[in-house]
Amino acid sequence: MKFSNINLLEELARPELAPLLSAFHERRYARQAIVFSPQYDDDLAEQETQKPREDNFVFIVKSGLVRIYLSYGDREFTIALLKPGDLYVSHSNAFVQVLEDAVLLLLDTPTFNRCMMTIPEFTVSIVRVLGGMLKSSFSIIDGLALRDVTVRLARLLIDLAHENDDNSQERLIRLPLSGEMLAQTLGTSRQTISTLLTDFTRLGILQKEQRGLYRILDENRLRELLH
Amino acid sequence: MKFSNINLLEELARPELAPLLSAFHERRYARQAIVFSPQYDDDLAEQETQKPREDNFVFIVKSGLVRIYLSYGDREFTIALLKPGDLYVSHSNAFVQVLEDAVLLLLDTPTFNRCMMTIPEFTVSIVRVLGGMLKSSFSIIDGLALRDVTVRLARLLIDLAHENDDNSQERLIRLPLSGEMLAQTLGTSRQTISTLLTDFTRLGILQKEQRGLYRILDENRLRELLH
DNA sequence: ATTCGTCTGTCAGCTACCCGACAAAAGGAC
DNA sequence: GTCCTTTTGTCGGGTAGCTGACAGACGAAT
Numbered sequence: 124m125k126f127s128n129i130n131l132l133e134e135l136a137r138p139e140l141a142p143l144l145s146a147f148h149e150r151r152y153a154r155q156a157i158v159f160s161p162q163y164d165d166d167l168a169e170q171e172t173q174k175p176r177e178d179n180f181v182f183i184v185k186s187g188l189v190r191i192y193l194s195y196g197d198r199e200f201t202i203a204l205l206k207p208g209d210l211y212v213s214h215s216n217a218f219v220q221v222l223e224d225a226v227l228l229l230l231d232t233p234t235f236n237r238c239m240m241t242i243p244e245f246t247v248s249i250v251r252v253l254g255g256m257l258k259s260s261f262s263i264i265d266g267l268a269l270r271d272v273t274v275r276l277a278r279l280l281i282d283l284a285h286e287n288d289d290n291s292q293e294r295l296i297r298l299p300l301s302g303e304m305l306a307q308t309l310g311t312s313r314q315t316i317s318t319l320l321t322d323f324t325r326l327g328i329l330q331k332e333q334r335g336l337y338r339i340l341d342e343n344r345l346r347e348l349l350h
Numbered sequence: 351m352k353f354s355n356i357n358l359l360e361e362l363a364r365p366e367l368a369p370l371l372s373a374f375h376e377r378r379y380a381r382q383a384i385v386f387s388p389q390y391d392d393d394l395a396e397q398e399t400q401k402p403r404e405d406n407f408v409f410i411v412k413s414g415l416v417r418i419y420l421s422y423g424d425r426e427f428t429i430a431l432l433k434p435g436d437l438y439v440s441h442s443n444a445f446v447q448v449l450e451d452a453v454l455l456l457l458d459t460p461t462f463n464r465c466m467m468t469i470p471e472f473t474v475s476i477v478r479v480l481g482g483m484l485k486s487s488f489s490i491i492d493g494l495a496l497r498d499v500t501v502r503l504a505r506l507l508i509d510l511a512h513e514n515d516d517n518s519q520e521r522l523i524r525l526p527l528s529g530e531m532l533a534q535t536l537g538t539s540r541q542t543i544s545t546l547l548t549d550f551t552r553l554g555i556l557q558k559e560q561r562g563l564y565r566i567l568d569e570n571r572l573r574e575l576l577h
Numbered sequence: 578a579t580t581c582g583t584c585t586g587t588c589a590g591c592t593a594c595c596c597g598a599c600a601a602a603a604g605g606a607c
Numbered sequence: 608g609t610c611c612t613t614t615t616g617t618c619g620g621g622t623a624g625c626t627g628a629c630a631g632a633c634g635a636a637t
């Protein structure tokens with residue numbers, strides 16, 4: 124769901140990275156805007172013989188919410204949601220969409236490559252971000268290949284509960300997306316998410332406060348679902 | 351299946367990277383050896399509060415075949431097979447196992463971090479490798495979340511056919527793993543792989559030459575299965 | 578307050594694939 | 608050649624989850 128804990132806005136606020144920050148171009152996008160749409164080719168084997176893409180890009184979310192997702196026909200799978208401070212490096216055929224009005228700091232590829240050679244601190248940050256993206260991707264693969272939807276949903280709920288640590292006494296979870304969008308994040312259908320949330324409620328693990336807002340009544344039992 | 355096209359052995363052969371090459375320690379492993387076994391904790395939410403792992407590591411495969419995989423109970427999912435020249439940076443709870451006697455060039459974390467700050471060429475190579483790993487991971491996620499097993503197998507076969515470009519007239523595919531291991535790479539069961547290979551054979555797409563060796567009779571029809 | 582569009586819960590039929598099991602085939606060791 | 612282990616192909620029953628559909632709930636706009 125989220126790629127990395129590194130806040131690039133804080134990193135770029137450091138004085139030695141000031142020239143780098145000035146190289147980014149600020150751009151505004153309205154909600155639902157598709158920032159990046161890959162030239163998707165179903166024939167994956169041909170990718171090896173294609174020229175390297177010249178329109179790779181890097182951006183940092185300054186404000187808003189951005190979704191990284193894969194798409195095939197009418198099916199979509201959300202890989203990550205990016206919040207302010209998050210950086211994304213495009214290396215694949217993933218779509219980029221703004222879910223809430225956003226401001227992005229964009230960096231063109233030649234500048235990106237030059238900065239990597241001349242500003243080691245930046246490059247190390249990029250490595251850390253890529254490492255976080257990789258770890259998150261492995262976790263997604265683990266969920267899809269080795270677990271079932273119940274575990275994936277339980278994981279999401281626990282993650283969300285911990286993101287709202289200021290509500291730690293209440294254990295309230297505000298689902299950041301509609302059921303349909305959550306389903307796309309967990310690789311399942313909206314109906315299954317609805318069914319499972321109802322199951323968790325009947326089991327006394329959750330209590331629905333209102334649409335999209337749940338209270339965790341028994342976190343230990345939620346954690347038991349992880350096994 | 352494979353992470354990146356970058357051959358680090360060739361990269362490290364460049365004169366300016368000689369000090370870096372000398373920092374690697376050479377280590378031998380017998381087939382089946384587990385090189386790295388994570389302290390796997392089922393409770394993923396706790397990972398945010400854990401100390402950073404001190405035993406992250408980097409290695410380059412000098413010879414042999416190495417498998418990167420995830421494991422849960424008796425289920426396993428293979429993320430990648432590394433061949434000579436491939437580099438792996440551990441950032442997650444993946445296992446590392448030697449499938450064929452291997453020689454690895456290992457780099458400890460402090461040296462790794464120091465070299466990243468002092469040798470920009472190395473850092474850029476790391477970024478490119480991580481980018482390749484990420485792209486490959488996205489492709490795996492795409493296959494697991496948005497496609498079915500037929501597509502995943504067809505992709506694998508096409509990839510393998512293109513890796514053996516020296517046999518381009520023959521379109522012979524030597525499966526590098528047993529049916530069971532292939533199933534673990536595609537997130538399915540051995541029986542399903544067997545059934546699908548038989549289906550492809552009955553459809554006139556493949557012809558079985560011997561165990562583990564197939565000829566592609568109709569590559570266009572194999573590619574049609576990708577849609 | 579009303580209307581409309583989106584979201585949600587539920588249902589029943591369907592399906593892609595799993596799983597345990599067994600027999601046959603294949604390859605390697607002796 | 609024999610023996611043993613691993614691999615492979617096949618079968619039939621079972622299941623996690625999908626899918627289309629419908630009605631109700633909810634929130635925003637007017």
